[in-house]
Amino acid sequence: MNTVLATMVAVTVLSAAGCMPVVAAIGLRWFAVPLVPLAGAVLAGLAASASLSFGGGLLNWFVGLAMVAAGAVFALWVMHPERGPWPSSSSSDVPGRGRHRLIGAVGFVVVLMSCAWSLRGLRSPTVGFDARALWVMRPGWFLQSHAQLLIDMKARDLQLTQSAYPPLVSAVAAVAWKITGIHTARLGVALIAVLNACALATAALALVEVGRGVSARLVRRSSGPPGPSKPPWAPMVIGVVAAVLLVFVAAGATEPFLTNGYADPIWSLAAVGAVAYGLQVHVDRSTRSAAALLILVAGLSKNEGFVTATALVVLIAARSIGVSGLRAGWRRWASPVMLAACELAILVWWPVLMKAIGARGATSSFSTSGDLASRATATMHGMSPYLHVLVVAAPVAVVGGLLLSSVRRRGGIGNDLWAWLALVAGLAAVGGALVTGSGAIEPWIRSTVHRITEYPLLEGWWILAVWGVVASAGIGAGIGAGIGAGSVPLDADAITTDARAMAPDGLIEVGNADTFVAGAAR
Amino acid sequence: MTPVGTPEGTHRPHPVKTALVTVGSCLVVVVALAALTGQAARGYSTVSQQMDSHAVHDAQVDDAFYRCIDVQAHSLVATDQSVRLSAENLADVVTMIKGFGNWVKVAERSSPAQVVLTLRNDTSGPEACLGTRVVATSVGLDGRTLVRLGTGDHVDGQGPPPAPPL
Numbered sequence: 001m002n003t004v005l006a007t008m009v010a011v012t013v014l015s016a017a018g019c020m021p022v023v024a025a026i027g028l029r030w031f032a033v034p035l036v037p038l039a040g041a042v043l044a045g046l047a048a049s050a051s052l053s054f055g056g057g058l059l060n061w062f063v064g065l066a067m068v069a070a071g072a073v074f075a076l077w078v079m080h081p082e083r084g085p086w087p088s089s090s091s092s093d094v095p096g097r098g099r100h101r102l103i104g105a106v107g108f109v110v111v112l113m114s115c116a117w118s119l120r121g122l123r124s125p126t127v128g129f130d131a132r133a134l135w136v137m138r139p140g141w142f143l144q145s146h147a148q149l150l151i152d153m154k155a156r157d158l159q160l161t162q163s164a165y166p167p168l169v170s171a172v173a174a175v176a177w178k179i180t181g182i183h184t185a186r187l188g189v190a191l192i193a194v195l196n197a198c199a200l201a202t203a204a205l206a207l208v209e210v211g212r213g214v215s216a217r218l219v220r221r222s223s224g225p226p227g228p229s230k231p232p233w234a235p236m237v238i239g240v241v242a243a244v245l246l247v248f249v250a251a252g253a254t255e256p257f258l259t260n261g262y263a264d265p266i267w268s269l270a271a272v273g274a275v276a277y278g279l280q281v282h283v284d285r286s287t288r289s290a291a292a293l294l295i296l297v298a299g300l301s302k303n304e305g306f307v308t309a310t311a312l313v314v315l316i317a318a319r320s321i322g323v324s325g326l327r328a329g330w331r332r333w334a335s336p337v338m339l340a341a342c343e344l345a346i347l348v349w350w351p352v353l354m355k356a357i358g359a360r361g362a363t364s365s366f367s368t369s370g371d372l373a374s375r376a377t378a379t380m381h382g383m384s385p386y387l388h389v390l391v392v393a394a395p396v397a398v399v400g401g402l403l404l405s406s407v408r409r410r411g412g413i414g415n416d417l418w419a420w421l422a423l424v425a426g427l428a429a430v431g432g433a434l435v436t437g438s439g440a441i442e443p444w445i446r447s448t449v450h451r452i453t454e455y456p457l458l459e460g461w462w463i464l465a466v467w468g469v470v471a472s473a474g475i476g477a478g479i480g481a482g483i484g485a486g487s488v489p490l491d492a493d494a495i496t497t498d499a500r501a502m503a504p505d506g507l508i509e510v511g512n513a514d515t516f517v518a519g520a521a522r
Numbered sequence: 523m524t525p526v527g528t529p530e531g532t533h534r535p536h537p538v539k540t541a542l543v544t545v546g547s548c549l550v551v552v553v554a555l556a557a558l559t560g561q562a563a564r565g566y567s568t569v570s571q572q573m574d575s576h577a578v579h580d581a582q583v584d585d586a587f588y589r590c591i592d593v594q595a596h597s598l599v600a601t602d603q604s605v606r607l608s609a610e611n612l613a614d615v616v617t618m619i620k621g622f623g624n625w626v627k628v629a630e631r632s633s634p635a636q637v638v639l640t641l642r643n644d645t646s647g648p649e650a651c652l653g654t655r656v657v658a659t660s661v662g663l664d665g666r667t668l669v670r671l672g673t674g675d676h677v678d679g680q681g682p683p684p685a686p687p688l
Binding site: 120123125127133136137139140148183185248249250251255258396399402407464467468 | 588
């Protein structure tokens with residue numbers, strides 16, 4: 001079996017494991033497709049944690065967890081058939097529905113093709129330094145006996161402190177090695193690259209969703225002449241164009257690490273996707289589930305991803321609850337808090353385990369307080385050349401916030417400040433590690449800054465792209481429908497009058513833009 | 523509730539505001555798409571550079587080097603033998619981890635390893651991997667120290683292999 005075939009087999013196995021949970025949680029949505037192998041990857045990461053915690057083979061745990069997840073979904077569908085993915089009896093003759101579906105399909109195809117094309121760097125058989133030393137070396141440890149795995153993780157002679165990093169990337173490679181019988185770094189690198197592309201596709205498809213969502217909401221909000229109106233093309237088309245451009249931007253920003261086995265791209269791209277679905281795209285069960293899954297991918301991939309994912313869990317819970325939720329009863333905030341607690345419990349499992357077994361690298365040393373100022377300055381100077389997008393994104397966000405916040409709100413897109421908060425959280429996670437760490441700062445920054453700034457860089461591009469889509473709606477709104485800044489009174493109740501008819505994916509909205517009760521989202 | 527689309531729910535759009543929103547929207551669309559397009563073009567070129575013949579050659583040499591020392595380690599150690607990687611030289615430890623760290627059975631600190639592996643650099647000859655050979659030191663049945671050199675593969679030239687990006 002060659003590497004290409006082995007990679008396909010591994011992706012198929014991961015997809016088989018992740019399929020049922022994703023369909024149950026997200027439904028039949030275009031952005032669910034690239035999430036399927038990522039869900040399998042999360043199961044592999046959890047299997048590695050379970051294997052190290054309780055003993056037993058990694059593959060046994062992987063298969064067991066996949067079967068438990070599938071069984072739970074099956075039981076849920078039997079007991080609650082209305083939660084299943086089968087089509088509902090919603091009306092199909094809604095004006096503009098065909099347009100919506102067409103854009104969804106076109107967006108999916110072109111984003112997928114762009115992602116596949118961005119993996120052409122795999123033609124070069126590069127295996128990155130850290131990839132060979134850690135990410136696609138550690139899979140061999142996960143396939144050894146439990147006793148040997150403990151020695152590998154603890155033996156001080158090995159000196160590899162990064163082996164305490166979260167397990168997802170190595171666990172996925174271990175599953176691939178075990179299933180195919182091919183124990184090569186190349187297979188690990190190829191599989192990780194495909195998962196990177198899945199995370200990238202998911203984040204980019206959020207832009208397509210933004211375009212479609214804004215378009216649908218502008219129709220029902222528009223105060224134009226009476227009679228059936230179709231969703232405007234501009235936001236949908238710009239959404240697709242921006243999504244494709246974002247794929248190429250992200251591929252360029254993450255190379256060579258996108259295709260050489262590093263873990264930085266997968267956590268960065270997954271975190272961008274989590275911000276998109278959790279804090280920006282209109283909230284429903286599908287997008288909330290997608291955000292939760294992407295948070296797990298980011299948090300189980302690398303230490304920086306763990307810290308950022310933890311911050312995102314808090315931000316998403318805060319947005320779900322909102323100020324009004326705090327004033328309301330516990331029923332309003334119990335669900336977001338429970339979801340956040342479950343995510344945090346899964347995320348902290350691995351770091352707690354590393355501490356518990358006394359793994360090499362589980363403890364950190366910190367610089368003295370006297371060094372902090374100089375380290376902070378060096379970190380800022382080191383990072384700033386890689387964050388040039390902020391020079392464009394920040395003024396655009398200010399202009400957008402002043403002129404287009406009404407259009408953005410009416411389009412159902414979350415406040416831009418959430419995305420900026422998430423960006424700052426990611427920057428703080430990486431910058432904080434550099435500033436408080438004890439390693440020599442200059443060489444540390446020189447050798448890592450390109451990849452550790454991937455997340456804030458990509459988040460900045462995502463913010464810019466969203467404003468592009470929102471603004472394309474603003475042009476039409478400003479000219480045709482008179483939806484300018486404050487030109488139409490905010491009337492949350494009005495959504496309910498035609499939401500059922502115009503919702504793009506069978507979505508049923510109730511109340512304001514942040515409070516949606518999703519029907520079977522399709 | 524005020525239904526949208528009725529005179530009660532609609533304010534007459536202020537022409538200045540409408541014009542401002544339209545101009546601002548156009549500006550934001552143009553700036554966002556122009557910036558994305560420019561960076562996408564740069565990204566496209568960055569990805570294409572990964573297939574540059576020089577990069578491909580370096581990757582092939584790197585791959586051949588680590589495959590070579592992996593084969594040599596296999597010629598010296600059985601998979602069930604416990605091993606210690608000599609920690610005298612940190613760079614060598616990292617090279618050994620990268621080459622065969624995924625399958626060797628590292629010995630527990632409290633028990634002696636059956637084989638100690640190290641690298642001998644700057645050697646020449648037909649059995650070297652870019653001038654490096656894997657060396658196994660063990661104690662024979664007669665109690666004498668046994669030093670063996672890895673065999674089974676070689677890569678011509680002198681190392682180290684080209685450094686991949688960090």
